[in-house]
Amino acid sequence: MPALQISDNGRFLVRDDGTPFFWLADTAWQLFQRLDRGEVDEYLQDRAKKGFTVIQAVIFWGGVNEKNRYGDQPFVGGDPAKVNEAYFRHVDYTVDKASSLGLRMGLLPVWAGSHIRPKKALFNLSNKEKAHRYGLFLGERYRDKPVVWILGGDWPGEGLELIFRAMAKGLAERDGGKHLMTYHPRGGGASSTWFHDDAWLDFNMVQSGHSFENRNYEMIAEDYRRRPAKPVIDGEPGYEDHPARFDPKYGWLSAPDVRRFAYCAVFAGAAGHTYGCHDIWQFWQPDRKPITYARTPWKKALQLPGAGQMQYLRRLVESRPMLIRVPDQALIEGSAMRTTDRIQATRGADGSYAFVYIASGKPVTIRTDKLSGSAIKAYWFDPRSGTSRVIKTFARAKRRQFTPPSSGKGNDWVLVLDDAAKDFASPGRNVLK
Numbered sequence: 001m002p003a004l005q006i007s008d009n010g011r012f013l014v015r016d017d018g019t020p021f022f023w024l025a026d027t028a029w030q031l032f033q034r035l036d037r038g039e040v041d042e043y044l045q046d047r048a049k050k051g052f053t054v055i056q057a058v059i060f061w062g063g064v065n066e067k068n069r070y071g072d073q074p075f076v077g078g079d080p081a082k083v084n085e086a087y088f089r090h091v092d093y094t095v096d097k098a099s100s101l102g103l104r105m106g107l108l109p110v111w112a113g114s115h116i117r118p119k120k121a122l123f124n125l126s127n128k129e130k131a132h133r134y135g136l137f138l139g140e141r142y143r144d145k146p147v148v149w150i151l152g153g154d155w156p157g158e159g160l161e162l163i164f165r166a167m168a169k170g171l172a173e174r175d176g177g178k179h180l181m182t183y184h185p186r187g188g189g190a191s192s193t194w195f196h197d198d199a200w201l202d203f204n205m206v207q208s209g210h211s212f213e214n215r216n217y218e219m220i221a222e223d224y225r226r227r228p229a230k231p232v233i234d235g236e237p238g239y240e241d242h243p244a245r246f247d248p249k250y251g252w253l254s255a256p257d258v259r260r261f262a263y264c265a266v267f268a269g270a271a272g273h274t275y276g277c278h279d280i281w282q283f284w285q286p287d288r289k290p291i292t293y294a295r296t297p298w299k300k301a302l303q304l305p306g307a308g309q310m311q312y313l314r315r316l317v318e319s320r321p322m323l324i325r326v327p328d329q330a331l332i333e334g335s336a337m338r339t340t341d342r343i344q345a346t347r348g349a350d351g352s353y354a355f356v357y358i359a360s361g362k363p364v365t366i367r368t369d370k371l372s373g374s375a376i377k378a379y380w381f382d383p384r385s386g387t388s389r390v391i392k393t394f395a396r397a398k399r400r401q402f403t404p405p406s407s408g409k410g411n412d413w414v415l416v417l418d419d420a421a422k423d424f425a426s427p428g429r430n431v432l433k
Contacts, residue, residue, distance in 0.1 A: 001099055001146040004180050006202055010229030012271045012323055013180070013203070020322040023233055023272025024314045025054035025106055026307070027281045032057055032091050034283040036069045040094050043280075046302050048101035051311030055098055056106040056184075056235070056274060058153060059091060059138070081133060088141065095145050104146045108184060109138055109167060112155035128166035135170020143175040150205070150235070152183040157194030168200040184235050192223050196230065203231035203271065210238045210253065211245050213339050214261055217268035224269035224327065231271035237261040240306040242278035243293045252295075253278075255306035256410040259383050260342065262313050263357040263414065267344040269327040275310045277301050305384075312386030312428065316355065316414065319427045324349045331356060333365040333399055340409070347371070352422050355381075356415040361407030364415065369398045373419030380405055381414040381427050388428040393420050 002015035013021040026047050035043060047055060060066070060074045067073050068090050076082035095105050138149075149171055151164045168181055180202040183191035187209040195201040204223045208216035216234045223232040240258045244250035262273045279301035284294035296304070317325070329336055331345040331354055343364055347354035351372035358364055368376055378391035394400070404413040416427050 001102070001104070003146075003178055004104075004148065006180070006231060007323055009323070011224075011231055011269070013231060014323070020318070021053070021272075022314045022317060022322070023054055023274070024052050024310055025056050025233075025235070025272070025274040026052050027236065027239070027274060027276035028055050028057045028283075029108075029111075029281040030058065030061075030283055031055065032059060032094060033061065033066065033068050034288075037090070037093055037097075039283075040097060042299070043302070044094075044098050044101055044103060048103055050308050051314055052103065052275075053272075053314075054104050054106045054148065054274075056108070056150060057094075058108040058111045060109065061111045079130075081137075083137065092141075095142065095147065099146050104148060106148045106150050107138075107142070108150045108153045109134060109171075111153035112160065113153055113186070128163050131163045132166040132170040135167040135172075136174050137170075139171040139174030143178065147179055149179055149181040150184050151181065152185060152191070154184065154186050154207070154236075156186050156189055157183060157191070161194055164195075165198065165200070168198075172200060182233075182235070187236070190219060190223055192226055192230075192232075196223075196226055201230070203233065205233055205235040207236040208234050208238070208261065208265075209236075210242045212238075212251070212253070212257060214238050214257075215339060215342075216261055217264040217342065217344055220265050220268040220270045221327065233270050233272050233274060234261070234265045235274045236276060237265065237274065239276035239278040239281070240304050241294075241296055241301060242276075246292060248293060255304065255309060255384075256412060258306040259309055259313075259412055260340070260357075260359045262310060263383065263412070264342055264344045264359070266313060266317060267327060267346040267355060267357050269346075273310070273313065275307060277304060277307060309384060309386070312381075312383055315386060316381060316416075316427050319425055320353045320355075320418075321348055324352075328354075328370070331367050331370055333367055337362075352419045353424065354415075354417040356417070357383075358404055358413050358415065360409060361404040361411040361413055363401060363403040365399055365401045366415070366417065367398065368396055368400050368417065371396060371417055371419055373421045375420040377418045377420040378402070379416040379418075379427055381416050383412050383414060386428045388416065388426055390426075 072087040190206040206219045279296045336343045377393045379388045381388040
């Protein structure tokens, strides 16, 4: 599988031959601990069929009694110098299986949130020498595997900067710098706060959090403005089937919410997106106590609609020149609104195309004079089905109003505008005449 690099303009991920790579990840945090190999196969095959490109999982959570499904612990006495080969053979199997299906693993060496309480953790993150040694071990073991390193793990970098720099140094020393690295912060946080200027941090990651009021587009835009330019991804937005604000009394996030988080983040400038399901990251089933509220067995949750709909965003973005895409809210005349009614716009830097996401189907007026060409071909793209329908081809003017086919919660649409002379392929799986 080709290695990943950062694009020349610093905004996207590309393969080593220069072709674009769209980060479409799933959060499977407890994949290595809670599934046996047959279940690993079932889970990964499902995600590959749904168009995911990355699986985010935690190698070591740090609990004193932590074991995988086969009863294996990661380390003897919590010392990364004393590796339990049986545990890491299961990690190896999963990484190799993912690769065989065209998936890359986004590996978190440790879950930092588990390691700031030394009495409950084996791996003490106050020791930079131990962190460096662990980095050396992982860098050597996965040197030739298609992985991305995600340091951190739901915790601020403040006070841990030297620890994670030591871990990153160890990884790079042994894998020869072959793999990209980033940092997963706590909810509401961004890796750029502590590490943006660090050479090891190849791209930024934010965690926008689990609420209906999620405004991840603001977090993405803030990192997009930073210099030097680095790609940015929302590595943990609101999860499907997750109680809003971690409390069922506020309701549960569903497919329309995860679609809104995804399209708003990508159109705001993100290089891809991470989907999550609250039941799947912890692989909950009725005979197992949930870590936090869970209500759908994980195998059933695999088929929740939001997961299958993420591939349509990837297909849409890949249907147009991806590496020239820029965010541009100036396409929208009037209010772009916020949260559940958000309107988010992106376009080709050369004006050859534009995508406008309309979260609740409200009419929108677009500055079509920001596009190139004398004629504009317009489509409605349906994020629920991945299909599109032609609106019409019209002469380019200064502005034009568009009214989506339906409106209200869950009636989100993408307006696709093309310079007709470019003759781009129809967006989506097919065109509805």
